[in-house]
Amino acid sequence: MLRTSSYTIYVDLPSSTDEMLLVHGYTGAYNKVSRRVATYLRSLEVKAPPKPLYGDWTPEPAINGEITPPAEATIELLKKRGYLTKMTPEEEEAFFVKLATKLHHFQKRLMPTYVFMPTYSCNLRCPYCFQDHMRTDPAYKHLLTRMSPEVVDRIFAAMPGIEAAHGVAEDADLPRNITLFGGEPLLAENRSTIEYILERAFASGKANFSAITNGTELEAYQDLLAPDKISWLQITLDGVPQEHDKRRIYADGKGSYERIAQNITRALDLGVRVAVRMNIDRNNVNKLPDLADEIVARGWNKYKGFQAYTAVVTASNGKTEVKTTLNSWELDLKLNSLRQEHPNMRVIERPDDGLMAGVREIFAENREPINSFKASFCAAHNKMYVFDPFGDIYACWEKTGDPKIRIGHITEDSQVILNEELNQTWRNRTIVSNPVCRKCRYSFSCGGGCAAVAMSNKGKFYTNYCDGFAHRFRASVAEAYLDYVAGTEVEERQELLCPV
Template identity: 30%
Template sequence: MNYSKHNITGVTSDGRHFIVNPLSGNADILDPAWMDDFTSGRWKHKDDYAAKGYIVDPAVEAVRYEKAYREFIASRANDEVQLFFVPWYACNFACTYCYQDQYTNPSQTLSTGVVDAFFNYVENNFAGRKKYITIFGGEPLLDGPAARASIGGIIDRAKTAELDIAVVTNGYTLSSYVPLLSGARLREVQVTLDGMRETHDARRPLKNGGSSFDRVVAGIDDALAAGMTVNLRVVVDAENIGELPALAQFAKDRGWTALKHFKTQLGRNYELHHCQSERSKLFSRLSLYSRLAEMIPDNPVILDFHKPAFSIAKFLFENGELPQPLFDSCPACKTEWAFDYTGTIYSCTANVGKKGEELGTFFPDVTHDAAAIAHWQQRDVTSIDACGNCALQLACGGGCGAVAENSSGSINSPDCRPVDKLIGLGLATYFHKAE
């Protein structure tokens, strides 16, 4: 018997040892005697360790791994596909960290021919798959009759095709769009609020420098009052993380956090395609989660607003079991695709509109770069050499292909996630030490 290749061990931020094995599905916080015995290799409790898959016959583990991989691929084939559609890249905001601000896509209006071609493409190429459409930008909910007519047209086509939609918006015009969106098969509206008024406005001003905070807050209020699911996103870096407790309290005082149809996400501000902002402001994944773990005990209101995942720690806490092994964390060209008003097909939101990342067209003709698509589709921890011997692989999933490509030039390279450290932070946050 050997130690499993998939044991993730570490120390929680409050000093307890732990072991997690995503392949066998077991996890334990270890007492010191257990830890000493386990690491000694002399194994007084060998049967216990074997029963949990922490020590294994390597040949048996290899078979278990292959089986789990086949199950992952088969299950993903039934997962819902998220199809992003960009009706334009124009935007009424000038966010300090926008990754699209250097894109030079032609500003042409969305034609009904493109919308028709998009829905035909979806019908033909995703027949039999569960799917929904996310309207993305730029800013999709621009003011003015032309933009409203275009968004209304997409909503109508989606209804005819019996497809749900979601909308990603900066929220500035959301109130005025509520009547139009109320007629949609709307799954959710994602809105970004980066802090209280001064902070939010400094990061997410209007193009002319004007304030956006009050309009975004009113949009969230109105959308929630109309029964829409609002997914509030906070893009976090060192500049605004200190405001998270105040924002959480604000959301609580406004009654948002008590609503079942109010959701939140924290987005890490990071460098994607070019230097978006001062590097010193950006958090690594680990420094962001470390800071959150530090802040939560003194500011428990943060957890009313958002419960950070800390890799698989929150899932374990909420479900009492580990998630299925994660052979791939990048949905590009598998359960995510992106399309824009020029008729071009891309792998995902990180690449939509980016020169050199085109994978084909759906208008005026349907074309595919089959080799490039296949390259995205084969990316997972079994195809990235560096992941093969990594104990973290089934909790990490190889990270983001676009980030990997930006740092190494190849999508088939790792975007490492410090999941052992994240789990340590999460176990301390959610599984409190016995007093």
């Protein structure tokens, strides 16, 4: 019996009462159809979409009207694009699982990405930091050490074996992508360690370096900041000085804004790409227009390598109240409103601008839809290795500092010893590892949501974190289509290291 695929997505077009877009969740099809055709498809659905285990959810838009079968040629096209199927819901879910499993296997067989944590120490005391306990609880004082040259050597000696396990040929001649993380990796006191990491990396072949840094002590790295050295920085500003200096403070309570701002200019002048991240909650979201004005006044938006983007604060420690937080859909809506009133707000990206830009490329036929599919949320589930100062290995940089959750460690003779149970727990969290994602029509675009946030909120690793994705996806697709039709120029943007 012919029925509508369980993975069909309906997107309203604000500019049209007669037409809407169809998107297919696993074939990657995008089609504009009449509402009559959409109504026909909805009439052939046999099951309502599943509810999420965790996270904000929005129902599909209601489609009313008389049900009239379209022409035979239209029905054939709907079948070819995947919207109509003869598979039962159970057969289609099994087919989806097969596709996702194959994609995940492929994505695991790519060059690994590496994260070096030269220290857990940090010179700031941000109240929402997920590592706050490491600097304030004496029980964690032992973590506040620096990675030694010996540990650096062990890590680089272990890399060929890690890469071979991912199917990377010894003569592949691929660059290693290395991110510096902490704590605060670019403290002045870490200079010798960072310099040695770069030296070892370039002695081994090609490498690309980025850093997640608070930007307070970049002057100590002047000669290491360059397009062919540390070429990309993520630096956080949480608003204009009076707002930022309440949140991103030194241990003595002093603010850090002006020093960071000077170092952002320093890095841009050196040809380094800089992504300014703004951690946003209900307390500072309305101050964003002032920061946008500051960005324009300092001229940062004139640099080709500059990017400013927003991320929601999550309640990941006991100091952050849930009621003060936003989800990504709420933040998107708020930024849309602020853009209407403050033209300079366009220098600050919304959470879903990347999603919208990708869809624009699909409409312009510059990208195959399936090339952006994700079988899991991020590299923590397929190929990321986070090395801490002790040579312990973690899958996710938000879950470090505790040997009980490490996925492995590097021995003194550079052997990689993996805790296969924990390693496979991380590496096998995919869109088919819980019963909601495997039935969800948005899964290949969403990836199942952040495992660290899901654990922090529900204490369950394999649950999904929806974060209003259904609403966000439909709104992004509609806006991308309208921009495409209007011929609006696509702004160049950089890919972010972490999607949350």
